[in-house]
Amino acid sequence: MRVLIIGCGYTGKALARRLADGGTPVTGTVRDPAGTAAVEAAGAMPSRLDLEAALATADGRKALTALCAAHDGIVFTAGPLRRGGGFVDFLPPFLDVLKAAGTRPPAFVYISSTGVYGDRGGAWVDETTPPGTELGPRGALRVAAEGALMAAWKEWGLPVRILRPAGIYGPGRHVGLRLAAGTCRAIEPDGPAELPLVVNRIHVDDLAAAADAALTGGAPGEAYVAADDRPASLREVADYAAGLMGLPPPPGEPLSAARARLGDADIHLVADRKRCRNTKLKDGLGVRLRYPTYVEGIRACLRADGLLAAGR
Numbered sequence: 001m002r003v004l005i006i007g008c009g010y011t012g013k014a015l016a017r018r019l020a021d022g023g024t025p026v027t028g029t030v031r032d033p034a035g036t037a038a039v040e041a042a043g044a045m046p047s048r049l050d051l052e053a054a055l056a057t058a059d060g061r062k063a064l065t066a067l068c069a070a071h072d073g074i075v076f077t078a079g080p081l082r083r084g085g086g087f088v089d090f091l092p093p094f095l096d097v098l099k100a101a102g103t104r105p106p107a108f109v110y111i112s113s114t115g116v117y118g119d120r121g122g123a124w125v126d127e128t129t130p131p132g133t134e135l136g137p138r139g140a141l142r143v144a145a146e147g148a149l150m151a152a153w154k155e156w157g158l159p160v161r162i163l164r165p166a167g168i169y170g171p172g173r174h175v176g177l178r179l180a181a182g183t184c185r186a187i188e189p190d191g192p193a194e195l196p197l198v199v200n201r202i203h204v205d206d207l208a209a210a211a212d213a214a215l216t217g218g219a220p221g222e223a224y225v226a227a228d229d230r231p232a233s234l235r236e237v238a239d240y241a242a243g244l245m246g247l248p249p250p251p252g253e254p255l256s257a258a259r260a261r262l263g264d265a266d267i268h269l270v271a272d273r274k275r276c277r278n279t280k281l282k283d284g285l286g287v288r289l290r291y292p293t294y295v296e297g298i299r300a301c302l303r304a305d306g307l308l309a310a311g312r
Contacts, residue, residue, distance in 0.1 A: 001107070003215065004071035005029065006051070006094075007078030008039050011111060011168060014208040015075060016044035022212075027071065051078060051090045055097065064094075065101040073107035073215045080141045087265070089141040092148040099156055108160045109214045110149055111207075114200060114225060115139035116164060120274035122198055127164075127223050127280050136268045150221065159220035163210055166227035166276050167269070169297065170204030171304040175234075176241045178250075180307055185253035186235040187271045197255065199234055200227040200276040203291040203300075213285040224285055227276035230293035234270065237294050244302055246309035 003019055005012040008028025016026045020043025028039040029049035036046035047067065054060035068074060076094070080087040091110070098104070116139055117125045118132025131143045152158035169175075178184035189197060202210075210226045218224065239249045259267045281287050291297035302308040 001072040001215065002070070003027070003073040003075060004068060005044065005075045005077060006049070007076065008035075008042075008044060008046070009077065010170075010173060011165075011204055011207055011211075012075070012077045013038060013042040013044075014170065014204040015077075015211050016042040018205070018208045018212055020044060027067075029067075051094065052081075052088075055090060055093050061097045061101075064097060065103050068098060068105060069101075069103050072105060073109070074105045075109045075111065075211055075215070077111045079111070079113070080138045087137045087141055089145055091145040095148055095152050095158070098158070099152065104156065104158055106159065107215045108149075108158055109211050110145070110160060110162050111211065112142050112146055112162050112164045112223070113139065114164050114166045114227065114274070114276050115268060116142045116146065117274055117276075119268070119272060122195055122273045122275065124275045124277050126225055126277040137265050139268070146223070153221040161214040161218050161220065162223040163207070163214060163226045164223060165207050165210075166200035166202045166225075168204050168207060169201055169301065171301055173204070174241075174298060174301040174305075175238050176245060176298065176302045176305065176307045179238065179242055179245060179247055184238055184250040185258070186233075186238045186250050187255055187258045188233075188235055188252045190254045190256050194255070195273055197233050197271050197273060198231045198275055199237075199270070199272050200231045200274070201237075201294055201297070202226050202228055203289075203297040206287070206289045206291055209290070210281060210285060210287050213287050218285045222284070224281045225276050225278055226281055227278045228289055228291065228293055228297070229278065230295075231275040232294055237298065240295065241298050241302065244299060244309060244312045245307055246312070 028044035
């Protein structure tokens with residue numbers, strides 16, 4: 001199998017490393033030429049691709065189709081992008097290009113988001129839970145993208161598997177870096193009468209393992225929640241990391257203040273109220289989490305980035 005990763009960013013590079021280590025040829029697309037070296041270092045062959053520009057011209061669509069046709073598996077990690085005061089998503093028009101060209105790769109994995117569920121008041125969600133009705137702009141676009149993918153599966157047989165990852169963290173992207181920089185704020189409810197905030201996570205290496213498994217396993221037309229075993233509040237995780245680093249717990253920040261600072265479009269990325277169940281990920285795809293909770297994952301991240309205090 002030769003795999004194409006469209007949008008070879010943080011998650012894409014982790015997947016590229018995993019696939020390349022297993023002997024699978026990988027191509028990773030990048031918009032910025034400055035990103036080619038990092039893609040090469042991850043073991044993938046970089047390919048310059050501005051998806052928006054490619055979709056806008058006949059020559060661009062032809063080149064995009066040829067690139068896809070040269071690979072057996074496609075992993076689409078490119079999410080919604082900011083444009084002006086809103087967001088746009090290029091997955092639906094990308095699917096239209098594949099359909100028009102008659103290009104149907106043997107495997108197609110889409111990296112979606114648990115943002116499709118929205119805030120659930122702390123309740124558990126899984127693949128049987130319908131999308132939320134009050135979503136951020138990214139979540140709404142993810143729901144539309146998943147709908148386009150399911151239509152592609154039913155109408156022209158695109159063998160899609162959808163992964164819905166929780167908050168992605170790993171080396172170079174975790175709470176310990178903000179603690180070290182002195183910028184960490186543990187977002188908390190505005191008062192004791194409010195429901196607690198519960199956030200779900202997935203280590204990037206476990207997400208890469210899930211994407212790898214979805215390329216060859218699972219069932220087409222199925223979605224899989226990609227989260228670890230232990231939903232936890234930002235306060236719980238930040239205090240744990242601070243303890244390992246030998247630092248005091250970070251200050252808290254009321255949810256209303258965080259919302260004013262981040263805006264409605266971004267607050268759901270760091271403050272939420274749902275618990276994601278990962279049973280189908282483990283039973284349906286056979287994924288065994290290397291970092292089943294933040295306890296193992298954060299410790300590994302701190303060690304990788306040289307932030308673990310001596311003796312911890």
